Amino acid sequence: MTIKPMNKWGMDLPENTPIIIAGPCSAETEEQTIASCIGAQKAGAHILRAGIWKPRTSPGSFEGIGEEGLVWLRKAKKETGLPTTIEVASAQNVYTALSYGVDILWIGARTTVNPFVVQEIADALQGKDIPVLVKNPINPDVKLWVGAIKRLQNAGLTRIAAIHRGFDTLAQKNIYRNPPNWGLVSEFKKYLPAISIINDPSHIAGKRELLYTVARKALDLKVDGLMIESHITPDKAWSDPAQQVTSDELKHLLDSLLQKNTADHASDSGTALNSWRSEIDLLDNALIDLLAQRKEIVGNISSFKKKNNISIVQFERWKEMILNRLQTGKSQGLNEQLVEGIFDAIHQDSVRFQRKEQEAETDGEARGKGLEAGS
Ligand code: PEP
Ligand code: MN
Numbered sequence: 001m002t003i004k005p006m007n008k009w010g011m012d013l014p015e016n017t018p019i020i021i022a023g024p025c026s027a028e029t030e031e032q033t034i035a036s037c038i039g040a041q042k043a044g045a046h047i048l049r050a051g052i053w054k055p056r057t058s059p060g061s062f063e064g065i066g067e068e069g070l071v072w073l074r075k076a077k078k079e080t081g082l083p084t085t086i087e088v089a090s091a092q093n094v095y096t097a098l099s100y101g102v103d104i105l106w107i108g109a110r111t112t113v114n115p116f117v118v119q120e121i122a123d124a125l126q127g128k129d130i131p132v133l134v135k136n137p138i139n140p141d142v143k144l145w146v147g148a149i150k151r152l153q154n155a156g157l158t159r160i161a162a163i164h165r166g167f168d169t170l171a172q173k174n175i176y177r178n179p180p181n182w183g184l185v186s187e188f189k190k191y192l193p194a195i196s197i198i199n200d201p202s203h204i205a206g207k208r209e210l211l212y213t214v215a216r217k218a219l220d221l222k223v224d225g226l227m228i229e230s231h232i233t234p235d236k237a238w239s240d241p242a243q244q245v246t247s248d249e250l251k252h253l254l255d256s257l258l259q260k261n262t263a264d265h266a267s268d269s270g271t272a273l274n275s276w277r278s279e280i281d282l283l284d285n286a287l288i289d290l291l292a293q294r295k296e297i298v299g300n301i302s303s304f305k306k307k308n309n310i311s312i313v314q315f316e317r318w319k320e321m322i323l324n325r326l327q328t329g330k331s332q333g334l335n336e337q338l339v340e341g342i343f344d345a346i347h348q349d350s351v352r353f354q355r356k357e358q359e360a361e362t363d364g365e366a367r368g369k370g371l372e373a374g375s
Contacts, residue, residue, distance in 0.1 A: 003153065006161045006196035006224055009131055011083055013046050017258070019225030021085060021198065022250055023049040023076075024232075025240040026062065027069030035232040037076035039247025044254045047104065048076060048084045049227060053093055054239055055110045062238045070100035077101070085133065090117065091124035098130065106133035107148065109165055109178075109203075113137040118148045122155040131159035133198065136188075140167040140181050146191045161196040162188065163227060164218070166204035173289050175282040177206020177243070180214060182221060196224040202243045208234070209278035211245065212271055215257055228253070291346070295353065302354040306361060312354045318347060 007013050022040035027033040027050040037048045050073050054064035070086075077084045083103035088094050089111045097105060105125075111117050112135055125132065132152055137144045145162065152160050164185050166178030185197060199218035201211045215226055231237045234244035245253065256271040305312060322343055329339035 002158065003160055003192070003194045004158050005194065006131075006159075006198075009159050011046065018219060018223065019047065019196075019198065020045045020254065021047040021049050021225065021227040022230045024051070024237065025202075025229045025244060026051040026054055026238055027065050027072055028238045030072045030075070032232050033069065033072040034076045034079060036230060036247075037073075037080060037082075039232060040230050040250065041080040041082055043230065043247045043251035045082065045230075045250075048073070048080065048082050049106075049229070050076075050084070050086060051239070052086045052097075053089060055087075055089060055108055056239075067096055067100075070097065070102065073102070074100050077103075087111075088121060091120045094121055094124040098128070104131045104133060106163065107135060109135045109138045112145060112148045113139065113141075115144075115147060115151070118151050122151040122157075125152065125157060126155045128157075129159075130157070131161070132157055133161050133163050135163040135165045135200070136167065136184075138168045138178070140184050142184050142187050142191065145188060149192060149195065161198055161224070162192070163198045163200050164204075164223075165200035165227075173286045175279065175286060176204055176210065176214075178204050180204050180217070182217070185221075198225040198227050199223045200227040202227070202229040202240070206243050207278070207282075208243055208245050208249070209275060210282070211243075211253060212256065212275035213279055215253070216272070216275075219257060226257075294346070295350075298350045298353055299357060302357040303361070305354070306358045312351055312358070321347075 006019055007015065013019055022043065022045035024033065024036040033050055037050070040048055050069065052064050052066060052069045052073070054062065056063050073084050073086065084101075085104035085106055086097055086102050087108045088097055088105045089108060094105065107118065107121060111121070134145065134148050134152070137148075149160055149162065164180065166176060166180050167184070169179050180199075189195075189197070199215065201214035201218065204214050205211050211228065215228070218226065228250060229240060229244045230247055230250040231241075231244040232246070234246060235241050237244050252271060302312070304310075322340065325343050326336055326339055330336065
């Protein structure tokens, strides 16, 4: 059975425009759900989203409003005339969602990782003609993502699309909440070329300041649509406050991204510039964090060298290190003088720091001995 691209799902979507899914991370109250959905529509959304059951890391945090939220979402659908989509994480969620007339279901990143649950959802959908969006699994395993979609295809569904929401990373510091993996997305397309791909910059970025650059990149790579979280009062949101935007911000973002606002070029480039500057700020702070982590390790090395009577400056090690850094820098297209200058400065500071640490340790020992002698 073939997969139908998303713009052929009979939703009356404009040709050749990215499909926009927007709305709050979670339905919280009736007023917030309806107002956020109306705002999303005004900003240009074609489909409304809201989380009803939320997968949260710790019990006790807000785990979604549950079935009651489906009544509010149904009202929002009636008010706006737009289709709605929610996350389902079990067969029971599927039955409940369908009983309230939800139009599109999505499988969340924490569910895609589990073939048992995906199969349970696929079984619940057997013979039903409903579109389903499948978020990438949290770990970068393309076959798991493809496998989840195949399970839905095997259940007879033809309207299936994928959502790229970024991946968990082992790296300690990253400016993104869930870094994107554009290479994995193109690998995914090799397995399932007909399937539409939606980008979710909200869960990739984790911060509203980074939405523009992530979405820009996705659109440049010809993504079929965007899913962006928007909220009536983002800072007061019960889940994901830092990444949600107001409807005005959403409208401005979409106008800038889709170049609708041609009369207002200055503000378009203003959005881009602000977003790039925020990205630079976050990267610079990440560099400072890394330097602080490095300094801590230098402290351990310093004590070790003192205990074992090893001199602070090890010329061979320094030579080996700088050559390695220069090579790595070159492979990333960085200027040799820049890399050399930075590591020279880091190394000099490290030597200075070790000298100071060792002097302080020696002073401490001397004082200790003095006290013993005096007692
Ligand atoms: C969400 O869309 O609110 C959500 C929980 O997404 P994800 O599964 O990508 O974490
Ligand atoms: Mn969210």
